[in-house]
Amino acid sequence: xxxxxxxxxxxxxxxxxxxxxxxxxxxxxxxxxxxxxxxxxxxxxxxxxxxxxxxxxxxxxxxxxxxxxxxxxxxxxxxxxxxxxxxxxxxxxxxxxxxxxxxxxxxxxxxxxxxxxxxxxxxxxxxxxxxxxxxxxxxxxxxxxxxxxxxxxxxxxxxxxxxxxxxxxxxxxxxxxxxxxxxxxxxxxxxxxxxxxxxxxxxxxxxxxxxxxxxxxxxxxxxxxxxxxxxxxxxxxxxxxxxxxxxxxxxxxxxxxxxxxxxxxxxxxxxxxxxxxxxxxxxxxxxxxxxxxxxxxxxxxxxxxxxxxxx
Ligand SMILES: NC(=O)c1ccc[n+]([C@@H]2O[C@H](COP(=O)([O-])OP(=O)(O)OC[C@H]3O[C@@H](n4cnc5c(N)ncnc54)[C@H](OP(=O)(O)O)[C@@H]3O)[C@@H](O)[C@H]2O)c1
Numbered sequence: 458x459x460x461x462x463x464x465x466x467x468x469x470x471x472x473x474x475x476x477x478x479x480x481x482x483x484x485x486x487x488x489x490x491x492x493x494x495x496x497x498x499x500x501x502x503x504x505x506x507x508x509x510x511x512x513x514x515x516x517x518x519x520x521x522x523x524x525x526x527x528x529x530x531x532x533x534x535x536x537x538x539x540x541x542x543x544x545x546x547x548x549x550x551x552x553x554x555x556x557x558x559x560x561x562x563x564x565x566x567x568x569x570x571x572x573x574x575x576x577x578x579x580x581x582x583x584x585x586x587x588x589x590x591x592x593x594x595x596x597x598x599x600x601x602x603x604x605x606x607x608x609x610x611x612x613x614x615x616x617x618x619x620x621x622x623x624x625x626x627x628x629x630x631x632x633x634x635x636x637x638x639x640x641x642x643x644x645x646x647x648x649x650x651x652x653x654x655x656x657x658x659x660x661x662x663x664x665x666x667x668x669x670x671x672x673x674x675x676x677x678x679x680x681x682x683x684x685x686x687x688x689x690x691x692x693x694x695x696x697x698x699x700x701x702x703x704x705x706x707x708x709x710x711x712x713x714x715x716x717x718x719x720x721x722x723x724x725x726x727x728x729x730x731x732x733x734x735x736x737x738x739x740x741x742x743x744x745x746x747x748x749x750x751x752x753x754x755x756x757x758x759x760x761x762x763x764x765x766x767x768x
Pocket of ligand 1: 463464465466571572575595596597598599600601618619620621624639664665668669685686687688689690714715716754757758759761
């Protein structure tokens with residue numbers, strides 16, 4: 458392995474065993490799902506790769522194509538008892554690896570398997586967005602910034618919410634059209650309606666969960682699509698209740714998203730190559746500072762992806 462990247466999920470897996478309650482983890486336990494490296498050696502029967510190939514991990518090794526299915530979710534990387542990328546020399550089934558665009562370096566490739574693919578699938582597989590449609594990206598973490606880069610490349614009108622004006626300024630540099638500080642403007646749905654002449658957004662990358670869903674339903678347009686992706690603000694006990702009547706009145710769609718397939722990954726790589734999109738890496742740490750990086754992620758200090766590098 459040459460580099461691995463962190464996802465919010467990794468902090469949950471390490472602390473709680475996963476999103477579905479599991480027994481607490483005991484060492485030794487190798488975590489992390491997203492990484493890139495070079496093939497050192499191949500076993501008999503391996504047909505996809507040769508020694509020296511540059512590869513990155515595949516989040517769902519058993520989901521090759523088509524719609525999601527229970528058996529395709531089995532063996533997701535980075536969970537207790539499953540394969541993972543968080544070591545210098547790792548052994549993988551060839552289905553758990555894939556190539557990636559030549560123009561990306563190993564640190565960049567290590568950010569693709571989960572965050573990038575999730576954003577890609579949510580915006581360009583599950584829904585048909587058209588240039589000029591308004592999309593909302595919540596926050597400035599990994600999924601949100603991939604969503605922003607894809608949306609700008611596709612000619613979508615982007616609104617980014619963040620707790621930090623400094624981070625919003627960086628989003629403007631990435632091409633974001635409208636910026637809302639959700640701390641200064643907790644009722645950010647009203648601001649979305651103002652920006653869109655009362656229409657709302659056609660798509661929302663819902664990353665907060667219970668703490669943001671009510672605002673998202675206020676901000677979504679008639680017939681709009683809310684991609685239910687994250688739980689970053691799920692602990693907010695005072696969150697307003699989910700409004701079924703708002704959804705009904707707006708004919709809005711809520712779609713759960715769980716990463717994507719190898720086929721979707723290939724589609725995403727085509728777009729990355731065509732637009733020469735380089736992932737936004739907020740910071741790179743030596744792998745020995747994994748704990749520092751994980752704490753920084755939990756504190757929400759980062760912008761985009763956090764990467765750990767092996768020497
Ligand atoms: N369903 C899937 O397949 C899938 C795949 C990947 C990730 N996820 C989930 O998606 C979420 C994001 O993952 P990630 O890896 O991109 O996380 P991340 O990089 O840790 O994102 C952290 C950022 O989220 C923003 N944030 C926190 N609370 C917010 C709120 N109330 N409103 C708006 N933004 C808020 C903050 O941005 P600011 O600092 O700018 O405020 C924070 O810096 C996580 O819940 C993760 O578990 C799901």
